[in-house]
Amino acid sequence: MLDKTIISNLEQIVGKKHVLTDKASLICYSYDATQRKFLPAAVVHPGSTEEISRIMALANQHRIPVYPRGAGSGFTGGSLPTSTDGIVLGLTRLDRILEIDEENLVATVEPGVVTEAFQKAVEKVGLFYPPDPASLKMSTLGGNVAECAGGPRCVKYGVTKDYIIGLEIVTPTGDIITTGGPTMKGVVGYDLTKLICGSEGTLAVITKVIIKLLPLPExxxxxxxxxxxxxxxxxxxxxxxxxxxxxxxxxxxxxxxxxxxxxxxxxxxxxxxxxxxxxxxxxxxxxxxxxxxxxxxxxxxxxxxxxxxxxxxxxxxxxxxxxxxxxASLRRVNPDKFNEDICVPRSKVPEMIRKIDTISDKFGVPIVNFGHAGDGNIHVNIMIDSKIPGEQEKADQAIAAVFAGALELGGTMSGEHGVGIMKAPFVGMELGNAAIDYMKTIKKALDPNNILNPGKIFPSDV
Amino acid sequence: MLDKTIISNLEQIVGKKHVLTDKASLICYSYDATQRKFLPAAVVHPGSTEEISRIMALANQHRIPVYPRGAGSGFTGGSLPTSTDGIVLGLTRLDRILEIDEENLVATVEPGVVTEAFQKAVEKVGLFYPPDPASLKMSTLGGNVAECAGGPRCVKYGVTKDYIIGLEIVTPTGDIITTGGPTMKGVVGYDLTKLICGSEGTLAVITKVIIKLLPLPExxxxxxxxxxxxxxxxxxxxxxxxxxxxxxxxxxxxxxxxxxxxxxxxxxxxxxxxxxxxxxxxxxxxxxxxxxxxxxxxxxxxxxxxxxxxxxxxxxxxxxxxxxxxxASLRRVNPDKFNEDICVPRSKVPEMIRKIDTISDKFGVPIVNFGHAGDGNIHVNIMIDSKIPGEQEKADQAIAAVFAGALELGGTMSGEHGVGIMKAPFVGMELGNAAIDYMKTIKKALDPNNILNPGKIFPSDV
Missing domain, CATH: 3.30.70.2190 (Alpha-Beta Plaits)
Structure with missing residues (x-):
């Protein structure tokens, strides 16, 4: 529950109709593609960077958790409002393509622009934005940047990060910062752009995105x-x-x-x-x-x-x-699907598939695999009927074994989906303690009150 | 001057012959391509990651500045030992190509490998490492990563950062961390790899580099x-x-x-x-x-x-x-060259050249421009004879005006060379205070005693 004064402060910042606190609305913003549910205390839809800056300053002052959210299409819970006193910061009002600079092959967009809408807009003028996550019909570019989304075309064209050359961000304390810019190169100061890409909304709120484009292939x-x-x-x-x-x-x-x-x-x-x-x-x-x-x-x-x-x-x-x-075919096997997205060196794909087959047999859960062979990025689908007692536990054990298998082959437990809350318990398997400490040190320094998307990525709170 | 006990500790770590304190040796490690000179207190040449870890722990304990150095070919002073009590950490002994994985198009190298030697090694097996800084015959890959080096081929192939998929680093406190890995994708935790690339040796010592390769064009x-x-x-x-x-x-x-x-x-x-x-x-x-x-x-x-x-x-x-x-032709104009490397949106190159011509006329200093047109990356060469009184001051004013002009056009003051000490006084022109504070906060959190390459990038010490 949020204090009434806070709600009224939020209403003053964004306007009364952009603050939602009724149960029905809260439910709408309580879940994502993981199907986990966490009811927030309020949903706020800011209309500008300045409003976001004021919201963050307010939240930081009162230590209220803030959960940035695009379309909520993530597979690891990156946007889930895991604290009951948390605010969902919905970014879908910021959905303008601000510029497509055809001469320099650079676009500037707001975070709420839907990926496919952006692709179509640039293709109309003969340009090309390659990253193509499966969720592109609904996912937003802000979400894609936060998670560093991938897709089939990454084998040739690279991931979201490779196209993001600048950002406008709001820090957990409410500062507005521009990182990078519209040039093809730039090495002045630390590369905050790439630090924010893939940081799953834990370091800053993304309010503008500067994107490098390519000529559209013939x-x-x-x-x-x-x-x-x-x-x-x-x-x-x-x-x-x-x-x-x-x-x-x-x-x-x-x-x-x-x-x-x-x-x-x-x-x-x-x-x-x-x-x-x-x-x-x-x-x-x-x-x-x-x-x-x-x-x-x-x-x-x-x-x-x-x-x-x-x-x-x-x-x-x-x-x-x-x-x-x-x-659709998989649904006939079993109703519940756990979709992991491990990545191994390309040549290790057959060995990994054999490992997964063994895991499937050992735990008695059907597992089917498809994905991006060029990247070694395998979508591992564990199919169970979670209504049957014991099935969920089997799936959990199988998932842990799949992650362990990928790491044995020099791989990673996530090529595209990120960590969020779903993989946070497993992060220690992949990253050593020193790396986790180094990352937590960054998080702590930039978000001293731990209010921005807390509880994500790291095994326990910072 | 360093305490004798410290010198003896260093000798215990790396062996007596790898610690240099005689004047002649110190002079050899006192300069880089900027021609500025700073005499260090000692030069240490570690032979392994473990030795580097021990050196950093020692330096951190006694608050001794450490300056990592590859070939010293930088144009902005990134490797200069600016404190008289500082240690140069020479990384040239770590010069092995550890693996070229032809099947996965991935190589692992130590930081002291010379860029051109690496390019030749991968080309021998039909592979391709595109980044080609002008210094490639002497520069090291560790230095290239620290500065995020560019080169002519970047217009098609991107910069150093685009090829670095993992690192082994030693933190300022002596921890050893592996970032990223040999997979084409990976989104577990913050992208420390890209944070370290281009951080000019201020956040970590690079001890191994995992590099993505391409098939060699026919x-x-x-x-x-x-x-x-x-x-x-x-x-x-x-x-x-x-x-x-x-x-x-x-x-x-x-x-x-x-x-x-x-x-x-x-x-x-x-x-x-x-x-x-x-x-x-x-x-x-x-x-x-x-x-x-x-x-x-x-x-x-x-x-x-x-x-x-x-x-x-x-x-x-x-x-x-x-x-x-x-x-060679430029040397006939004047003996001293100040080589800046601004970058503007590609279409703004003519306007920028006209601005530079005006600046050249205004301050009465010859300026010639060449560079990477596809990236909008212009090498601005201010030619003076610094022995003539007043010439250096004119050059300094012209440089400031060139930077201001690039920023007016949405550009940056450095596309390739970095900030180091040469551009540190100007960084405030490009980055806002909030961005500088954000970066300094990261530096402070990761290097609490400010011992790793202090005095670089930021206008004043952290």
Whole structure:
């Protein structure tokens, strides 16, 4: 519960209609894609950086936790208001694309702009914003920056961070800071831009984002290749890249995922296929045919069951159908899905898949894997029916074993989703105590009262 | 002066022969490319991370300043031992390439590896490390990371930071931390890797570097284009990029630079040429001819005086001759050069050059400009004879005016060289007080006794 004076102060800052305290509204801002629920004390929707600055100063003075929130589409609880006296700071009113500088290939946006809306806006003028998290139809750019979102195209184009060249932020104490700027290079002072990217809303509220763009590739070409083993698919990925072709996407699905799709749909998936790669190359139109055929040549000796190359956009769409049908197919296995996103060195993908198969058998929980093979970023989906007693515990044990397996191979427990509250208990497995202390020292110095998104990332509160 | 007990402690840690205190040795480590000189109290050459950890713990306990140093090739004094009681921590013994993982395109190196040696080593196995600072024949990778070095190829390939995916560091208090790792993605905790990159050795000693590599492009093609105005050259840069061609380098020289070259060499530079672009495209061999001719088409209407396209490596080398002759040509203008490296949005290059010409005339100091046009990164060379009374003061005023001009255009005072001690007095012009405080808060939290490379970046000591 928040003191009435605080509520009235908030109303003075943002206007009465932008402060919500009724139960129904609070419920709307209590959850995210993790399906965990935490009811906040209030939801505030500021309309400007200045208002955010005043909110933070107020919250800091009274030690009220503040939870910045974009679309709430995160998979690790980064935006969940975990304290009952907390304020959700909803950033969706700040949804303007402020500038698309076509000459310098730079855009400036507010944090509440939806990722896909931004992509469409820049594509309209022949430009390109590559990061493409699966949530792009709803997720906001502020959220993407806070979590350092990824997506299929990262294998060629890099992650969100690689496109963020400047920010406007509000600190936990209410200061407004501009980091970086619209230039392609800049080395004056510490790189606060990259420190804030991926800090999961714990160090600052993001109020403006300066984004580097690329020229939009002229065309793309899709191919789908079925392999008789995951090793063949993994070797294909390495061989393609060593042959100087970096596809825009290199998505894979393992044998267990293909089994689900075969059982649940009418799509043609031969029994002998134990892995699939969906490969998309982009660039100069006349060059793409050559590339697609070169890829087909390169991978031929690697246990290819079948290669399908799309000649038209409609055919390309049909090839992606197999990937799009995964989610629905999995629901037939079990109703509850725990989606982890480990990342290992690219060449270790087959070994990791074998480890996961063993874990699945050991704990008796179905696990299917797909993801971004080019990055070694595997989406591990643990399928259970949590209404059955004991299933949740099995899933928890399996998740811990998957993380341990990824770390053994030099990997990480999260390539894209972040830590939030879901992985916080496991962080110590990956980061040593010295690293955690170093990070906590930064957090403590910048947020001395621990009011900005407290309880996230670190195993226990700072 | 250092206490004898401290010297003896250092000798115990690294061995007697790796601690230097004689005058001649101290002089050798007293300067860098700025030509400023500061005599340290001792020079220590550790042979391992553990030794560095022990040195830092010792220094922290006794509050002795430590100045990490690679090759000392920096332009802003980042490695200068500015306190008389300071220790230079020379990292050149740590010069091993620990691993080149050809399958995952990842290398692990020690900080003292020379940049060019590393590039040659990876090129031998068909891989590519793009960052190419002018100092690459002597600079070390640790220094490149500390300063976030750039170079001509950054327009297409990005800066040092874009290739650093993990580090091993020693903190000011002696803790050893691994940041990031060998995976292409990773979002567990704050991105300490990018925080350390470009922090100019003030937050941690870099003891290992994990580097992302690319496949080596098959071939490259060089062209040199003379323009009748800097505007034509700048427009050419924008047009090439908007036509979806991103050359590997897009180097420019302004009219005043061309005048110097014409006066000093026998190279053919027509009088009507007021700007030159050296454009290099790389990639698939058979595609390059097409690209070069497309570029020639695109730029034709933009005041081209002459286009030269190299057909052989020898011809390419001849085209670069004009760029390589700049340094020697400038020395004929005046003996002392102050080389700044401002960066502005790409389209603002002509306006910036005009501002600089005005500044040159106003203060009566010759200024010539060349640099990385694709990034808007201009190397501003103020040529004086500092033996003439009053010349240094004029140069200082001109530098301040150049920085102010860059900031007016949304630019930065440093694209590549960093702040060090040379630009520290000017940092307040670019960063607001809130940003400086935020950075100082980080520094203070991580280096409470201010012993690691003190006196750098910030206007006054933390």
């Amino acid at each position: 065309a793309k070409k899709t191919m789908l290749v079925l392999f008789d083993s995951i090793d063949g698919a993994a070797q294909a990925v390495s061989s393609i890249i060593r042959n100087k072709i970096i596809p825009a996407t290199l998505e894979f699905m393992d044998g267990r995922t293909l089994d689900c799709v075969r059982d649940a749909t009418s799509l043609e998936v031969p029994d002998s296929a134990r892995a699939v790669l969906i490969i998309e190359v982009d660039g100069d139109r006349e060059f793409l045919d050559k590339q697609a055929h070169k890829i087909a040549e390169i991978i031929k000796p690697l246990g290819v069951v079948e290669t399908r190359i799309a000649e038209t956009p409609a055919e390309s769409d049909a090839l992606w159908q197999i990937r799009r049908s995964v989610s | 071939a490259k093609k060089t062209m040199l284009v003379l323009f009748d105005s800097i505007d034509g050259a700048a427009q050419a840069v924008s047009s090439i990029i908007r036509n979806k061609i991103i050359p590997a380098t897009l180097e420019f020289m302004d009219g005043r630079t061309l005048d110097c070259v014409r006066d000093a060499t026998s190279l053919e530079v027509p009088d009507s040429a007021r700007a030159v672009l050296i454009i290099e495209v790389d990639g698939d061999r058979e595609f390059l001819d097409k690209q070069a001719h497309k570029i020639a088409e695109i730029i034709k209407p933009l005041g081209v005086v002459e286009t030269r396209i190299a057909e052989t490596p020898a011809e390419s080398d001849a085209l670069w001759q004009i760029r390589r002759s700049v340094s």
